[in-house]
Structure formats: C-alpha cells, structure tokens
Amino acid sequence: MSEEVRTRPAADQRTRRRFARRQWARRWGAWRWGVTTVLAVGLLVGAGWLVFVSSVLAADEVTVTGTSYLTEGEVRDAAQVPLGTPLARVDLGLVERRVEALPAVAGATVTRSWPHAVDIVVTERTPVAVLTVDGTIMGMDAEGVLFREYARAPADLPDIRTTGATDRRVRQEAASVIAALPDAVARQVDHLEVSSIDQITLALRDGRSVLWGSADESATKAKVLAVLLQRKGQVYDVSVPAQPTIRS
Known part of the structure; x- marks a missing residue:
C-alpha cells in the first residue's frame, strides 16, 4: 500500500x-x-x-421641607402619597397638585428618593399685607391671595381696608402698590384704603395721606412720592405722577 x-x-x-x-x-x-x-x-x-x-422598592416614607407656617403633617395629609405602592408608580404630578392646592403654598416640587422615600419641597407664600375678612385677619401675598390667619395683625405689615368689593383683582392691585414702595416709604404706611381698583389711598402713620389712584405706573409713583415726602404737606397726590401735587 x-x-x-x-x-x-x-x-x-x-x-x-x-x-x-x-x-x-x-x-x-x-x-x-x-x-x-x-x-x-x-x-x-x-x-x-x-x-x-x-413591594421591595415601595414608598414607605414622605419627607417635607420648606415649611414655616404649615406643619409637615398638614403637607403630608394634603399630599396623600399612597404608601406601600411601588415608588416608580407614585404619580408625582398628582402629589404636587394636591400640595399646591393648599392656600399657603406658592409652589411644590416632588421627587423620588430611592429606594423608599418621596421628597416634597414646599415654597410658602410670603405675606405683604393683611386684610380683615368677616372679622378674621388674613395674610395676603403679592398675588392677592389670602392664605393664612393672624390672631393679631403683625406690626410690620400694612393693613388693607376696603369700602367696596374685595375680589382678587382688587387685592392684586393693592399688592402691586405695596410691592412698588421703597422700604423707607413702606415703613411709613399704616394702611391702604381701597375704594376700587382706581381709587387707592395710602394712610401714613403720622396722619398724612397719599392719593395713589390705580396701580398703573406704581414704580414711577413710588419714586415721585419718595421725593414729595421730604416736603411739608398733609395730602400728597401722585395719581398722575407727571403732575404731582401737595396740599396742606
């Protein structure tokens, strides 16, 4: 082979x-x-x-920060976070809307904190004035929202007194006037007299008064008023800021 x-x-x-x-x-x-x-x-x-x-990653804790007027318990009660529900299925937008429905809340941010917590950060409204409604002293923010009660009016907040309707538009107009005032002028204001959105008067702590008119041109009116108050007078009219007047 x-x-x-x-x-x-x-x-x-x-x-x-x-x-x-x-x-x-x-x-x-x-x-x-x-x-x-x-x-x-x-x-x-x-x-x-x-x-x-x-249930391994279920929501079993709710943390609340940013409150001073509200209590953490009030925020948790309003939030209604479904404890025991898987954290990923918690509707954060719904929780935010529930918290923001509280009158004292200007805004809220809700986030997941793995593995088990829902975090709520609250921004509360800041009072700029007080308004007495049916015998109750209410704090009002810069948007004209009434959001809290006071047993006594704080000395550092001006009082709003109305002779007509006190709807939100009227309150917003008054808040706009307050927001425009320089600190030095604001400290002299005892209260605002609001007859309508076009008839707002500032009553100063020393007895003088300022005819403001509407909230239009409030920034300009505030500058003019700061100068006028350095002159003697009893009634200061800045309703037409280009033509201010002083009366004894």
Whole structure:
C-alpha cells in the first residue's frame, strides 16, 4: 500500500472533524443569540417586576421641607402619597397638585428618593399685607391671595381696608402698590384704603395721606412720592405722577 493510500483516511478524518467543528460553531452562534435574548428578556422582566410590582422598592416614607407656617403633617395629609405602592408608580404630578392646592403654598416640587422615600419641597407664600375678612385677619401675598390667619395683625405689615368689593383683582392691585414702595416709604404706611381698583389711598402713620389712584405706573409713583415726602404737606397726590401735587 502506497504512502498516499495510507494517509488518505487520516486526511478524511481531519476534514470531517473540521466540518463538525464548523457545524457546531454555526449552531452555537445561533443558540448563543437565542440564549442571550432569553436572558436579556428575563432580566428586563425581573427588573420591571422588582421596580413596578413588588413591594421591595415601595414608598414607605414622605419627607417635607420648606415649611414655616404649615406643619409637615398638614403637607403630608394634603399630599396623600399612597404608601406601600411601588415608588416608580407614585404619580408625582398628582402629589404636587394636591400640595399646591393648599392656600399657603406658592409652589411644590416632588421627587423620588430611592429606594423608599418621596421628597416634597414646599415654597410658602410670603405675606405683604393683611386684610380683615368677616372679622378674621388674613395674610395676603403679592398675588392677592389670602392664605393664612393672624390672631393679631403683625406690626410690620400694612393693613388693607376696603369700602367696596374685595375680589382678587382688587387685592392684586393693592399688592402691586405695596410691592412698588421703597422700604423707607413702606415703613411709613399704616394702611391702604381701597375704594376700587382706581381709587387707592395710602394712610401714613403720622396722619398724612397719599392719593395713589390705580396701580398703573406704581414704580414711577413710588419714586415721585419718595421725593414729595421730604416736603411739608398733609395730602400728597401722585395719581398722575407727571403732575404731582401737595396740599396742606
């Protein structure tokens, strides 16, 4: 038997082995993608169950910051965070709207604090004046919103006294006037007399008065008034700031 005949079976066997390896590699390549896909889907399903369904990452705490007038308990009660619900499913926008419905709240920010907490940051309204409504002294902010009660009027807040309607537009006009006053002038104001949105008068602590008119051009009126108050007089009229007058 020639050498060529003896080596042919060995060569055929090596060829078959190489062919078998290539076949296995092709099959494994197909299986590998399938196995990888199944594992990836399983991980996603498991992660989704863990985050959105299970109680492992459930909301069980509510933190509240930014309050001074309101209590943390009042904010939590208004927020109605569904404790025990998976944290990822808590509707943060709904919680914000509930908190912002509180009269004393100007704004609220609600966030998730993983793994178990909902954080509420409150911005309360700031009083700029007080208004007595049905015998109750109410604090009013710069937007004309009545949001809190006082047992006694704070000495540093001007009082708003009305002889007509006290709807929000009227209150906003009065608040705009107060906001325009320089600190030095604001400290001299005892109260505002509001007959209508066009008839606002400042009553100063020393008995003098300022005819302001409407809230239009309040910034200009405030500058003019700061100069006029340096002159003697009893009634200062800045309702038309380009033509102010002083009466004894």
